Amino acid sequence: MGNNTSPRTLLVLGNGFDLSLHIKSKYSDFYNSELFKRNNSVWSYIIPILIPDAKSVDWMDVESAISRVLLSPELGILKTYDTPQVKEALNFIDEQIGSTNRYQMWGNITMLEDFVFPKNQLNLAPLIFTISKLLRSQQDNQKLLEIIDYLSKNPYSKIQNLRQSPLNKDRPDDDKLDKMEKKLAEYYDEFLLIVSDFLLSELKIVECNFQEYLSSQIGDDYAGEACNKIRDFVGDSGSTSIDILNFNYTDLTGAASIFSPREMEVKINNIHGKLEKNNIIFGIDSHDDQKLADEQLQVLAQPFTKTSRKLRITETSQFNIDSNIKSIVFFGHSLSDADYSYFDYIFNEVDLYSSECKLIFKYATAYDRENSQRIKGEICATVEKLIRRYQNTVGQPNNLFDRLLIQGRIQIIDIDEEDTAGTAVSAFND
CATH class of the missing domain: 3.40.50 (Rossmann fold)
Structure with missing residues (x-):
C-alpha cells in the first residue's frame, strides 16, 4: 500500500x-495472419474446432476454450477411452509413427475427425490423446506411449463393467480388479503430468507466434x-x-x-x-480450478493458471x-x-x-x-x-x-x- x-x-x-x-490485436487478426498459418501447435488446431467461428473470435473465447479443454467434464482429459472411434484412431496413429512429420500431422488428424468427433458429440479427450501420442512418439518418449496404451486397453469403464458382471472363469476377482484400478490410477496421474507439460509447451508455441505477429503491428507513433x-x-x-x-x-x-x-x-x-x-502468457483464471471435484484434473490445469504462469516470468x-x-x-x-x-x-x-x-x-x-x-x-x-x-x-x-x-x-x-x-x-x- x-x-x-x-x-x-x-x-x-x-x-x-x-x-x-x-x-x-484481436485473436481473429492473428488467426488470419500468415504467421498463424505457419503455426503448427496443437492449440492452433483445437481452438478452431472448439470455436467454429474462429475468424471472429475474441481473446475471452480463446481463454475459455483453453479452460474447457483442461477442466470441462465433457471435454477434459477423461478416464474413458474404450470407444470404437478412439481405438480406430489409435490404430491409425500407430501406422503413422515414424513416417509422419510435425507439419503433416494436421492432415492426418483431419482424416480422423469423423472418428474423434462424432457429429452429435464433441469430445476433445481422444483428440489430445492421439495427438500427444503422435508427437511424443517422435521424441522417443516410450513411457508416455506405455501409459497411453495402458489407458486405451484398460479404461475405468471396463473395470466397472467387470465388477458388475456375474462371476465366472473369465471375470477377474475383486482383488485383481482392485490392483488393476490402482495401477491405472498411477498411470493416469503420470499421464496427466506428461500431457500437462506437453500442452503447456504447445501453448508457448502459439504465444511466440503471436508475439512475433503483434510486434509487427506496432507503429512508430x-x-x-x-x-x-x-x-x-x-x-x-x-x-x-x-x-x-x-x-x-x-x-x-x-x-x-x-x-x-x-x-x-x-x-x-x-x-x-x-x-x-x-x-507474454495466455492462460486461465486461478478460480477455475476450484470448480473441480476431480483433483487429478486440477493437477493438469494448475500450470495453466495465469497466476502460476506469472510466477515463472x-x-x-x-x-x-x-x-x-x-x-x-x-x-x-x-x-x-x-x-x-x-x-x-x-x-x-x-x-x-x-x-x-x-x-x-x-x-x-x-x-x-x-x-x-x-x-x-x-x-x-x-x-x-x-x-x-x-x-x-x-x-x-x-x-x-x-x-x-x-x-x-x-x-x-x-x-x-x-x-x-x-x-x-x-x-x-x-
Missing part, C-alpha cells in the same frame, strides 16, 4: 485500448497516441497520480514518459507480460493497489472470467463495500453506432454480473451492486456520447 495522500486513479486496460489505437488516449480517460478524475494495470502485451512505458512530472505520475504493470520482455513487477485510489477506470476489457482473480483482488484492496472508491466503466460505440443500444445493454449486464459475482465470492451483503448505484459510485460511460460540456452520460442513468 502506498503512503502518498493525494488521490490516485487506477486505469485498467484491455484489448479494446489497443484496438482503439488501430492495432490489429504508438507511444504518442497511447499517451493522448490515457490523458482523455483520466483527465477529469482530478488525480495527478495514475496506476495502469495493462492486460495487453504492448508496452506503455514510452507513453508514460511523455507525461511531465507536474502533469501526471504514472506507474505501469503489464499483468500478462509484454512484447519487449518476450514473456522473470523480472516480474510487483502489483500492489495503492490505499489512496479513489477511482478505478476500466476501458477495453471484456471483464471475462479468465481475469476474475485480479478484479477480486482489486475490489478487496480498495474495500469496495465500505470505501468511497468509484468504478467507472468506459466503452466506445463509434465503430458500430447502429447497435449502440445493444452494446450498452451488454456492457451493463457484464458489469452487473462482475459485481454480483464479487459479492458472492467474498460473502458481501447482497445489496452491494444497489449500494454502488445509490451512492453514485458506479458509472458506465459511452465515450462517444459525452456532451459538449464534457459531462459523461452514464448508461445506468438512462
Whole structure:
C-alpha cells in the first residue's frame, strides 16, 4: 500500500485500448495472419474446432476454450477411452509413427475427425490423446506411449463393467480388479503430468507466434497516441497520480514518459507480460480450478493458471493497489472470467463495500453506432454480473451492486456520447 495522500486513479486496460489505437490485436487478426498459418501447435488446431467461428473470435473465447479443454467434464482429459472411434484412431496413429512429420500431422488428424468427433458429440479427450501420442512418439518418449496404451486397453469403464458382471472363469476377482484400478490410477496421474507439460509447451508455441505477429503491428507513433488516449480517460478524475494495470502485451512505458512530472505520475504493470520482455502468457483464471471435484484434473490445469504462469516470468513487477485510489477506470476489457482473480483482488484492496472508491466503466460505440443500444445493454449486464459475482465470492451483503448505484459510485460511460460540456452520460442513468 502506498503512503502518498493525494488521490490516485487506477486505469485498467484491455484489448479494446489497443484496438482503439488501430492495432490489429484481436485473436481473429492473428488467426488470419500468415504467421498463424505457419503455426503448427496443437492449440492452433483445437481452438478452431472448439470455436467454429474462429475468424471472429475474441481473446475471452480463446481463454475459455483453453479452460474447457483442461477442466470441462465433457471435454477434459477423461478416464474413458474404450470407444470404437478412439481405438480406430489409435490404430491409425500407430501406422503413422515414424513416417509422419510435425507439419503433416494436421492432415492426418483431419482424416480422423469423423472418428474423434462424432457429429452429435464433441469430445476433445481422444483428440489430445492421439495427438500427444503422435508427437511424443517422435521424441522417443516410450513411457508416455506405455501409459497411453495402458489407458486405451484398460479404461475405468471396463473395470466397472467387470465388477458388475456375474462371476465366472473369465471375470477377474475383486482383488485383481482392485490392483488393476490402482495401477491405472498411477498411470493416469503420470499421464496427466506428461500431457500437462506437453500442452503447456504447445501453448508457448502459439504465444511466440503471436508475439512475433503483434510486434509487427506496432507503429512508430504508438507511444504518442497511447499517451493522448490515457490523458482523455483520466483527465477529469482530478488525480495527478495514475496506476495502469495493462492486460495487453504492448508496452506503455514510452507513453508514460511523455507525461511531465507536474502533469501526471504514472506507474505501469503489464499483468500478462509484454512484447519487449518476450514473456507474454495466455492462460486461465486461478478460480477455475476450484470448480473441480476431480483433483487429478486440477493437477493438469494448475500450470495453466495465469497466476502460476506469472510466477515463472522473470523480472516480474510487483502489483500492489495503492490505499489512496479513489477511482478505478476500466476501458477495453471484456471483464471475462479468465481475469476474475485480479478484479477480486482489486475490489478487496480498495474495500469496495465500505470505501468511497468509484468504478467507472468506459466503452466506445463509434465503430458500430447502429447497435449502440445493444452494446450498452451488454456492457451493463457484464458489469452487473462482475459485481454480483464479487459479492458472492467474498460473502458481501447482497445489496452491494444497489449500494454502488445509490451512492453514485458506479458509472458506465459511452465515450462517444459525452456532451459538449464534457459531462459523461452514464448508461445506468438512462
